[in-house]
Amino acid sequence: MIVQKLIGELGPWLWWIVGLLLLGLEVLAPGTFFLWFGLSALVVGTLAIFVEMAWQVEIVLFGVLSLASLLVGRRLMRDTGKGEGDPGLNRRGARLIGQTHRLREAMTDGAGRLVIDDSVWRVRGGDYPAGTLVRITEVDGATLVVEPVEAP
Known part of the structure; x- marks a missing residue:
């Protein structure tokens, strides 16, 4: 009921607020965990501006995008930096x-x-x-x- 009311009143802007809050949390937390959720919320908010969706669809879309971006992002971050740097840097x-x-x-x-x-x-x-x-x-x-x- 509360989710339905929030989404009804704020519409797509709720996703933008959530996305920006998650990106702000990323600054405070180590790693890149919240980055992917924040970007997913911004994408859902942008889509919701142009495409009329039920709030349940928005939440499912957020979950799918979050999972996909988290998996892809982790893979990209893991591969970044391999073979770079000076092996004798600290020696x-x-x-x-x-x-x-x-x-x-x-x-x-x-x-x-x-x-x-x-x-x-x-x-x-x-x-x-x-x-x-x-x-x-x-x-x-x-x-x-x-x-x-x-x-x-």
Whole structure:
């Protein structure tokens, strides 16, 4: 009875109000769940402006459109982003493997520090004097493993 009265008084604008409320809820909620329901309500509201329908048909149409758009939308969102991005994005040290740098200070007891750009890295390797050109061979956590390029 209440649904029938609301639809009778507001007509297609009820669907627009519901659609906009659902889209607003999408902004507050994580994910893209409410987006599909909001878009479905807007589509039903638009159709109801141009085509005279019983309120029961509008509700069934909303349900069908919501389910279809939810399934299609989930599939689209799942496929988006595959194969994109930089695989080494959060592994900055791995990007440094193979690079050569000159030690600014000596390495003693197999450990030292290496300045690369604006960062200071812990390094592990042999005992090398300052000025030795070293190549980064691997990364162990936040420590770079180095070996000399030229004889120490």
